[in-house]
Amino acid sequence: MKSVLLLLSVSLFMFSCKNETKSQEVNTLEIDSVDAPLNFQHLKSARLYKGEIHRIDSFPSNYITPRPVDVWLPESYVENKTYDVLYMHDGQMLFDSLSTWNKQEWKVDEWASELMSEGKTKDFIVVAVHNISKLRWQDLFPQKAFDYINEATKDSLKDLSGSKDFKLNGDNYLKFIVEELKPKIDKTYAVNPETESTFVMGSSMGGLMSMYAISEYPEVFSGAACLSTHWPGAMPMENNPYPKAIFKYMDANLPQAGGYRLYFDYGNKTLDEHYPQYAPRVNDILKSKGYTQENSKNLFFEGTDHSENSWNSRLDQPLMFLLGKD
Numbered sequence: 001m002k003s004v005l006l007l008l009s010v011s012l013f014m015f016s017c018k019n020e021t022k023s024q025e026v027n028t029l030e031i032d033s034v035d036a037p038l039n040f041q042h043l044k045s046a047r048l049y050k051g052e053i054h055r056i057d058s059f060p061s062n063y064i065t066p067r068p069v070d071v072w073l074p075e076s077y078v079e080n081k082t083y084d085v086l087y088m089h090d091g092q093m094l095f096d097s098l099s100t101w102n103k104q105e106w107k108v109d110e111w112a113s114e115l116m117s118e119g120k121t122k123d124f125i126v127v128a129v130h131n132i133s134k135l136r137w138q139d140l141f142p143q144k145a146f147d148y149i150n151e152a153t154k155d156s157l158k159d160l161s162g163s164k165d166f167k168l169n170g171d172n173y174l175k176f177i178v179e180e181l182k183p184k185i186d187k188t189y190a191v192n193p194e195t196e197s198t199f200v201m202g203s204s205m206g207g208l209m210s211m212y213a214i215s216e217y218p219e220v221f222s223g224a225a226c227l228s229t230h231w232p233g234a235m236p237m238e239n240n241p242y243p244k245a246i247f248k249y250m251d252a253n254l255p256q257a258g259g260y261r262l263y264f265d266y267g268n269k270t271l272d273e274h275y276p277q278y279a280p281r282v283n284d285i286l287k288s289k290g291y292t293q294e295n296s297k298n299l300f301f302e303g304t305d306h307s308e309n310s311w312n313s314r315l316d317q318p319l320m321f322l323l324g325k326d
Contacts, residue, residue: 038056038059038060038184039056040054040055040056040071040188041054041055041056041057042054043055043070046095046096046099047096047098047099048072048095048096048109049107049109049110049113050074050075050109050110050113051072051073051074051075051077051109051112051113052072052073052075053070053071053072053073053095054070054071054073055068055069055070055071056068056069059180059181060180061176061180062180063172063173063175063176063179063180064135064139064169064172064173064176065132065135067129067130067131067132068091068092068130069091069127069128069129069130069181070091070094070095070126070127070128070130071125071126071127071128071185071188071189072094072095072108072109072112072125072126072128073125073189074112074113074116074123074124074125075113076116076117076123077125077190078190079190080190081123081190082190082191082192082197083123083124083125083189083190083191083192083197084122084123084124084125084191084192084197084198084199084323085124085125085126085127085182085185085189085191085192085193085197085198085199086124086125086126086127086199086200086201086322086323087126087127087129087177087181087182087198087199087200087201087213087221088108088126088127088128088129088200088201088202088206089129089131089140089201089202089203089205089206089209089210090128090129090130090131090136090202090203090206091128091129091130091131092128092130092131093105093106093308094106094108094126094128095108095109095128102307102308104307104308104309104312105308105312106308106311106312106315107312107315108126108128108315110312111312111315111316111319112124112126112319115316115319115320115323119325120320120324120325121319121320121323121324121325122323122324122325124199124323125189125191127181127185129177129181135169136160136205137159137160137161137166137205137234138159138166138167138168138169138170139169139170139173139209140170140173140202140205140206140208140209141168141170141205141208141209141233141234142170142208142209142211142212142215142246142249143168143169143170143171143212144170144171144212144216144249144253145212145233145242145245145246145248145249146168146245147245147249148244148245148246148248148249149241149242149245153241157234157241157242158234158235159234160205160234160235162235170209170212171216173209174209174212174213174216174217177213178217178220182198182220195218195219195220195221195222195259196222196259197222198220198221198222199221199222199223199224199225199322199323200213200214200221200223200224200225201224201225201226201227201318201322202225202226202227203226203227203228203229203311204227204228204229204230204271204306205230206226207226207227207228207229207230207264208226208229208230208231208233208246210224210225210226211224211226211229211250211254211262211264214254214255214260214262215249215250215253215254215255216253218255218260222259222260222261223260223261223262223263223321223322223323224261224262224263225263225318225319225321225322226262226263226264226265227264227265227311227314227318228265228266228267228271228272228275228306228310228311229264229266229275230271230275231243231246231274231275231278231282232274233245233246236271236274243278243281247281247285250285251285251288254285254289255289256289256290257289257290257291257292257295257296258290260295261295261296261321261322262286262291262295262296262297263296263297263299263317263318263321263322264282264296264297264298264299265297265298265299265300265301265314265317265318266278266279266298266299266300266301267300267301267302267303267304267305267306267310268300268302268303268304269303269304269305269306270305270306270307271305271306272304272305272306272310276300279298279300282298283298286298297317297321299317301314
């Protein structure tokens with residue numbers, strides 16, 4: 001029975017994050033040019049609660065395979081104000097359930113609009129980097145954590161799909177965000193480019209990458225939210241070396257408390273059932289780095305599973321934690 005549940009959990013994990021590229025194509029008849037020569041385009045076909053999405057359908061990069069990047073602007077967006085910026089992974093799953101493979105979404109535009117209108121958060125925009133299904137694991141695994149696995153073990157490891165033939169690309173993924181995407185956002189939109197106004201968020205492998213982003217670039221990001229962080233690293237297995245390596249990396253590289261905010265959470269259903277065992281280790285690392293309940297969270301949500309519906313049910317928590325008004 002346990003093996004059946006494990007198979008179902010892994011299947012859910014793989015399918016919950018896949019990229020249905022056909023449903024993500026931009027209808028070029030419904031777009032307005034926003035900028036040139038690298039054009040953000042108003043995606044009029046997006047079904048949103050409030051605000052609007054601008055898209056570069058294939059953002060060019062020297063580091064990663066080009067993919068769509070969306071920018072969500074709140075309904076109240078004006079050029080004579082400055083906005084904080086939240087960078088998010090798995091961008092095609094965030095806003096419009098009618099265009100996602102599983103008809104679920106994070107409801108980012110709903111939560112962000114409501115929290116801003118109620119004065120519970122600062123004004124912010126969201127930059128959403130799409131994933132490419134076959135490259136997602138390689139792009140989002142915290143690459144330097146792999147260095148904490150001994151060489152003999154490395155040769156036996158597999159990626160999420162079960163393949164031994166993989167090449168990690170997390171460092172280049174971050175270079176894309178920091179060196180190519182962020183300068184374009186800072187130039188194009190009315191944002192505050194400083195560290196204290198720049199945040200990163202993701203779930204599952206995106207949770208790992210958000211932790212990695214603030215560890216590798218603490219001068220760029222002041223806060224990270226990591227929902228249902230996939231501490232097993234790949235497929236859950238006996239004597240799994242990935243979690244130990246990830247935690248060793250965090251011990252060495254997670255920024256010390258002081259100007260940073262770190263949010264982690266987890267459930268206990270489907271793939272999330274593998275996460276509660278790691279919560280004490282996360283708490284120990286946060287404590288060793290000087291974090292308290294004022295600037296860090298590691299929250300448990302009883303009965304929640306590994307899905308966009310679970311993440312959207314609690315999205316107000318990380319948004320207020322990272323972007324709440326003082």
